[in-house]
Amino acid sequence: MFDNLSDKLQRVFKNMRGEGRLSAENMDAALREVRVALLEADVNFKVVKQLIESVKTRAMGQEVLSSLSPYQQVIGIINEELIKILGGHESKLRFANDPPSVFLIVGLQGSGKTTSTGKLARWLAKNGHRPQLVSVDIYRPAAREQLAIIARDIKAPIYTGTPEETLPVDLARSARREATNAGRDVLLVDTAGRLHIDEALMDELQQLKTLLNPVEILFVADAMTGQDAVKSADEFHKKLGITGVILTKMDGDARGGAALSIRSVTGQPLKFVGLGEKPDAFEPFHPDRAASRILGMGDIVSFVEKAQEAFDGKQQEELQRKLMDNEFSLEDFRDQLKSLRKLGSLESILKMMPKVGMMKELQNLQPDEKELTRIVAIIDSMTPKERNNHMIINGSRRRRIALGSGTSVQEVNSLLKQYGQARKMMKSMSGSLGGLSKGLGKRLGRMGGLGLPGF
Numbered sequence: 001m002f003d004n005l006s007d008k009l010q011r012v013f014k015n016m017r018g019e020g021r022l023s024a025e026n027m028d029a030a031l032r033e034v035r036v037a038l039l040e041a042d043v044n045f046k047v048v049k050q051l052i053e054s055v056k057t058r059a060m061g062q063e064v065l066s067s068l069s070p071y072q073q074v075i076g077i078i079n080e081e082l083i084k085i086l087g088g089h090e091s092k093l094r095f096a097n098d099p100p101s102v103f104l105i106v107g108l109q110g111s112g113k114t115t116s117t118g119k120l121a122r123w124l125a126k127n128g129h130r131p132q133l134v135s136v137d138i139y140r141p142a143a144r145e146q147l148a149i150i151a152r153d154i155k156a157p158i159y160t161g162t163p164e165e166t167l168p169v170d171l172a173r174s175a176r177r178e179a180t181n182a183g184r185d186v187l188l189v190d191t192a193g194r195l196h197i198d199e200a201l202m203d204e205l206q207q208l209k210t211l212l213n214p215v216e217i218l219f220v221a222d223a224m225t226g227q228d229a230v231k232s233a234d235e236f237h238k239k240l241g242i243t244g245v246i247l248t249k250m251d252g253d254a255r256g257g258a259a260l261s262i263r264s265v266t267g268q269p270l271k272f273v274g275l276g277e278k279p280d281a282f283e284p285f286h287p288d289r290a291a292s293r294i295l296g297m298g299d300i301v302s303f304v305e306k307a308q309e310a311f312d313g314k315q316q317e318e319l320q321r322k323l324m325d326n327e328f329s330l331e332d333f334r335d336q337l338k339s340l341r342k343l344g345s346l347e348s349i350l351k352m353m354p355k356v357g358m359m360k361e362l363q364n365l366q367p368d369e370k371e372l373t374r375i376v377a378i379i380d381s382m383t384p385k386e387r388n389n390h391m392i393i394n395g396s397r398r399r400r401i402a403l404g405s406g407t408s409v410q411e412v413n414s415l416l417k418q419y420g421q422a423r424k425m426m427k428s429m430s431g432s433l434g435g436l437s438k439g440l441g442k443r444l445g446r447m448g449g450l451g452l453p454g455f
């Protein structure tokens with residue numbers, strides 16, 4: 001998410017830092033580059049103009065130019081302005097007083113409606129709700145089957161209809177009845193899409209809206225289509241009235257322009273982003289975290305939340321304690337690496353870490369999947385005593401371990417070195433890779449929140 005834009009902006013800031021004193025001239029030049037970077041990322045030109053103007057007005061103030069750390073302040077201002085155009089704060093879903101709350105999922109064909117309906121159902125269930133699904137896409141038989149398969153996969157109930165129910169409103173009406181009877185609190189309605197906005201589609205959606213009185217009409221847009229996504233969101237909003245946007249395919253090489261423009265152009269918030277095809281590749285959208293990510297400050301809070309899902313609470317506490325007491329053993333290291341795999345590929349994890357500063361240290365620690373298997377094999381070949389006290393692993397033990405795990409002494413050495421680094425780093429982060437406590441997430445969040453390491 002936002003990788004290209006983030007890389008470009010960091011280059012601008014790096015140059016800015018090289019300038020020594022910050023003057024009106026070099027700030028002007030830097031902001032010009034920021035402007036180009038945003039435009040190249042396909043951000044709506046009006047949004048760019050507005051952002052640059054606010055930054056300029058604020059940054060040109062006496063205060064910044066005479067301050068001791070002007071770069072930090074300028075980036076701070078850009079950060080705040082980015083957060084503003086991204087919507088300020090997280091925009092939560094609304095729920096009806098009288099359940100089931102109906103969410104209408106709308107958008108063009110192929111934008112990711114059906115996939116996102118499943119993801120949202122999974123997310124809702126994980127957050128204490130009882131969602132019910134229905135697809136009213138009567139045009140392609142496979143469309144309803146697609147949602148049925150997803151529903152089975154995520155274990156959410158789906159209303160599949162009777163042969164007599166041939167109209168979207170009929171299906172929707174019965175689905176709502178079923179949801180009410182089963183005590184479900186949210187009904188997610190996956191609708192049909194078209195390649196382009198047309199009258200027939202809008203009429204159909206309008207009918208569903210009138211019948212169901214949805215609390216949320218979520219427009220699903222494909223981030224890869226850039227400003228086209230923004231344009232169609234705007235059209236849907238003018239015709240139907242949307243309440244929020246789900247931006248999909250943010251894992252692809254989308255340049256970020258849609259995410260940065262949609263709020264300002266439509267006035268409606270970005271509520272969720274899709275980050276892959278799998279049901280769990282889905283997150284609520286947080287403007288502050290996204291801004292941090294864009295400015296290369298990482299998204300440590302999302303990382304910690306993800307990690308919290310993968311590690312259970314007890315395991316975390318125990319780990320925290322071990323880190324504090326300097327008891328983090330090779331065995332724990334192995335278990336951590338195994339748990340980390342549950343979080344997704346190491347690359348995707350590292351992407352969430354702040355690039356400035358921490359990244360360099362982490363790069364040495366970035367084993368590929370094969371290396372992970374090798375590390376686990378090496379640790380498995382150690383005696384429990386060795387695993388609990390790496391200090392006793394001398395030359396002859398290293399040779400034995402290498403032989404036992406089918407590796408070389410160099411590989412054993414390099415693992416021990418990595419372990420040493422991990423231990424040191426975890427201790428200094430008081431456990432971000434492992435301990436992962438909420439408090440820590442906040443602390444690091446604040447750290448990213450502008451005490452930029454390296455600036």
Ligand SMILES: Nc1nc2c(ncn2[C@@H]2O[C@H](COP(=O)(O)OP(=O)(O)O)[C@@H](O)[C@H]2O)c(=O)[nH]1
Pocket residue numbers: 107108109110111112113114115116193220248249250251252273274275276277281
């Ligand atoms: N990489 C990626 N693919 C996605 C994402 N969301 C949906 N897709 C894919 O986009 C294609 C169209 O999705 P679908 O839900 O059928 O779109 P619909 O026509 O709007 O219902 C499918 O191949 C999905 O797997 C996402 O966030 N990331």
Ligand SMILES: [Mg+2]
Pocket residue numbers: 113114115137143191
């Ligand atoms: Mg569909």
